[in-house]
Amino acid sequence: MSLEEYLGLFIDESKENLQVLNGNLLKLEKEPENTEVLNEIFRVAHTFKGMAKTMGFNYTSDLTHNMENLLDPLRSGKKQATGKVVDLLFSCLDKLEGLVDSIVDKGSEHEDTSVNELVKDLQAAINNKETAEPDTSACQKLEFNEYEQIVIQEAISQGLNVKEITVCISNDCVLPGVRSFMVNSALENMGEIIKYQPSVEEIESGVFLKTKDFDHAVKVLLITHEPDEHIIDKIQDISEIAEVEVSDITAETQINQKLEENNIDTTEENQQPEENKQEDLQSQKAISKVVNQTIRVNAGRLDKLMNLVGELVINKTRIFELSKGLENNDLLNSVGFMENITGEIQEIVMKLRMVQVDQVFNRFPRLVRDISKNLKKEVNLVIKGKEIEIDRAVVDEIGDPLVHLIRNSLDHGLETPEERIRNGKSAKGTIELHALNEGDNILIKVIDDGKGIDPERIKSKAIAKGFITEEAARSLDESAIFDLVLKPGFSTIEVATDLSGRGVGMDVVKSKVSSLGGTIDISSKINKGTTVTITLPSTMAIIQALIIKIGEEIYAMPLNCINEVIDITANQVKKIQNKEVITVREKTIPLIRMPEFLETPDYVEDPEKPITVVIVKSHEKYLGISVTELVGQQEVVIKPINKKLCSEHYISGATTLGNGEVALILNINNLV
Amino acid sequence: MLEDLIRSGQKELQVIIFKLGSEEYAVPINCVQEIIMPQKATRIPKSPKYVEGVINLRGNIVPVIDGKKKFLLKEKSSNPLIDKRIMVLEVENETTGLIVDSVNEVINLNVSEIEPPPIDLEENTEIFCGIGKYNNRLLILINSEKFMTIHEEAKKIEAFSKVTDVIKKARAAV
Incomplete structure (x- = not known):
């Protein structure tokens, strides 16, 4: 083995x-x-x-x-x-x-x-x-029930010896259970065993009496003719027996015991609940056996299955298209049936990948406890929606960003108890960790009721660090100001503590979240608290996508960030600060010409033709993307792509199309 | 890698011989997953020039690198285009395709017949294990792990063409 x-x-x-x-x-x-x-x-x-x-x-x-x-x-x-x-x-x-x-x-x-x-x-x-x-030895004493007492009395009255034998098995014995059975059979040959403690069942489950020096001890009550030495010799013959003790049970010891029993009724009562507890425990075990009808599966195999199902889905689409051309009703029927089944398989496999977000959340109570003790702040951590399910790939990645956010809340967000009382708040701060479903997305919110972020301080800090000019700062709205916090190298706290404030935090959080295809938003009110919202796609594996052509190349765009598709003429494109923009329903939206942006080879634009523009939305911002042709909407399986190949992050992965070709998936969040 | 090989006491090394331009190269067979016919790759915008794109290999997305472009080998292949192949290498758990002009044969190379790279390449020897001699042929033995790193350093590439030149001279001398 x-x-x-x-x-x-x-x-x-x-x-x-x-x-x-x-x-x-x-x-x-x-x-x-x-x-x-x-x-x-x-x-x-x-x-x-x-x-x-x-x-x-x-x-x-x-x-x-x-x-x-x-x-x-x-x-x-x-x-x-x-x-x-x-x-x-x-x-x-x-x-x-x-x-x-x-x-x-x-x-x-x-x-x-x-x-x-x-x-x-x-x-x-x-x-x-x-x-x-x-008084730990109390539990070591043999106790006799009524039947046993009668037997003992009877034996004594017939002139037989009743012995209490204590056998200690040496500590390094590997199989104390086996030794105790050997003790049992050796004693059986010498007389009649009235009581064997612990019981056979207990020994089987590894329960032994304990003495000062030994972990494994048994006590036996034996009716016998044999002299003490003989009994000791016989038991000592068994290997790995460390100590044997034999004492007589007389009528007197019995009386003592009875007295004890009368005096301390509580002992029995104590015994009772413990037995009950054991029963409880057993019934609990029985329940958990019913509940835990799960098996462990190697994650690699699950990924492989996922991959294969993706292929199956793609080929199903292909067969479906082919069969439509053949106009054979039987074929169409069976293909339709196949479509249903593959759909179901896909759904199940998708669910296999989902795990409860609790897996990430459950480490936070401890984290909050330790940090708040360290900072001498009083915190009440509220966790909501831990049963929300999320893709396994996300669970593995999202932990660290959340740790950072919670640390930030504890360190910078929440005030000390004295400060809180001064500001008319309860001494105990609250941090809320909240997961919820919203459409196709999953939101994770970290909410604190601390002092909030001062937009003016952020502004002056950003100007001092040269992120923005004073002019630009004036025109920024609140959410744009909070976005500044997410920039690399930005940290408002003057003295870095070991918890946070080294300025490497929030931008790392942001890049991690966007690598998962998500976005991050901050909102805050002074003296009321801060809310950080992470929006993540609920699944990373299969998405609804719009298939587009840019030049002759095919790309996919996640459908959930597409707002609308419009056709515009070339003269509708205006220029502001040398950047192209279009106006849609009185909103000015920047335009990216994709063929140019992606350096599509052999692409010649026809200035006469209307331009198809896909309006996408991310971070509450809009962006127009010019495309050559819309191909259609389709479910695609996201497959990872070697990150080193596309050093810029506007491609989030690739997918295979019905004809076996590879289409790249555009990462809209990073384009906007 | 050559030292490791000698230390391991292994007598023979099984290698695949392939061609880039006119030179013959060899990689240990255990890092070659398969050899496939060239297929149309999807271009990756703004990727380095030598990245041909990605292909669909039974449902897996595999990047493909043009060997000649990567190592700035300008010369034309002595083989017809029809001999072109993609060698699918598995290196450090990443699967990458390498476009080569032809894949010739699999041989057992005597470890004693492998010589260290002939010129002083400073620290850039790591791409090569050495020069293998086989029936009067000189094979440039590639350390596939270093060879396939996508972010190349200019020095390494320089070293690569240097070795190729030296081999040429050596062959001319033979």
Whole structure:
């Protein structure tokens, strides 16, 4: 068995578990006594440990093992999850993330001595608890139910010996379960076993009693004639047994136990809910089994399938056209049927690529928590619309820009609590992360109720930096001013902090968003807050496009940014500041002559012919694009194109047409 | 690359021989995905001159580069046009087509018969692995990884034509 094979699985599951851990730790911070959350955290740590041990990642398993030890008393209510403990768990989470990252990069853990320090911290925290709660041995005592007590009494009255045997299995034993079964069968030959603790089922699922020194211990109640030494010898014969202890159970011990029971009724009560909890947990598991009817699929295969379906769609169109020429009704029928099926396949494959935007959003609560602690600001993060689905390719890319926006909001947007109160606001600021569908697009908004952006400051800054002249600044409207923020090298904060303000932020955000085919808008009111809206196409893979001819070359334009198509005569084109513009319904729109712009070879313009102009809209701005001929509207599959080939960003990809030729897709957002 | 090859202890290197102009070049066979007939490529506006465009290779968009244009080899091919091929190379997970004048054969080149590039090219040797000798033929062995980088540096191209010249002289001497 090669562990390499399982590495991918390990990484996937670990990442999932880290997310669960993150979410639950945040919950724990708010409700430190929520045992359900604690149980979930424990479960994750346990799974982690198991997986890491299997894969031989010792740091990870060591760390999670100690986390488990810390969590155990927490969930049984013996210790409170104080802020300190939660912080410790958070740093464990960070460390785990680091370890998993290095596993992703190199396939192995990096040598990290800081793990040991963290483990020491954990152990210190654990010990701290144990001094406070010395009574951990209580759970180690055998408890007898009524039936067992009768059997014990009966045995004693018949002159038989009842022994309580404690067997500790050595810590480095790989299969403690097997050893415990060997203990069981050895004892069976010597008498009658009344009670075996933990039960067979528990042992199968890896639950053992714990003692001070040993992780795996079992207790057995045996009715026997054999002398103690004999029993010890027999058990010691089994390998990997570290310690054996035999004590007699007399009528007296029983009475003691009874007394104990009467005195502390609560023990039983305590036991009860725990059992219930276990049942709850089991039923939860059963539910999740029903819900999680999913399988993992290699992303590469999904892309390939996507690609093939794209080809299928294109060929379907081609067959459809061919069959129309043949006028054979049977053929037309079956082609029509095929069209339906391919349409459905396409839809399903498209959906396969969609993931919930939650995958990006779920890292933000932690981010906001850390940064706001750091900045000593009080923040309430509101996340809306996390169930909105978005193309996988977008999810991978959009995280970093959002991180930047949120940091900006925290650092520059929100004020300190004192300032807020002075301005008549609540001390606690709000940052809202909001995803919503709008037509074919998906909007992601980052809204804060902070101090807002001062347009005058932006203006003077832009003039000082030489982005615009003073004259030009005067004629700018508000949204144009905010657009200045997106320019490279623009930063209004005088002192760069480690969070933001280095002037490399917003333009990077903008270029990332536009590389995804999206746009970004800023609106802001002083003292009311700032809203940054990112508009993204909901799918990156298949779009409705207008197919046009420029010269003899065919191009595609995404339909969602086309406003209208008009024919104009050459004398309708005017010049303003040496740039060509046209007037459409009293609006002046710049015109780009595409054949010239794209350096189309062998193109001669006929000045007599009317010019076909496609009016496109992006960023609330209009642009006229002159084209030679409109070919038609069609669904096209966007395929990536080697970015190095088109250093300018006005081509967003390519697609194959029905005849097998390649058409380039124009990136309208970057033309405007 | 040549050092790596010698170090690996491999005795033979299987290469594909192709022609640009009148010279014979060779690339290791494992980086050639396939060889296809030339087809009409879609021009990419404002791309470098040597980029012929993109073609549709079974649904994948593959950029095609004209080998002679890229390396400023002016001379005419000694082969008829019908011999033109596109060699589809897979380099660093990017598939790129290279237009060559002809693809001749696949041979096993003795590693001991490969010599390092004959002139001092300063740091620009990385395009070439060396000169391969095979039955009195001199083959310019190409390191496809460096060769296919789309953003070329003028120096590399210069080096390329230098090597081609040197080979010519060497052949004349033989």
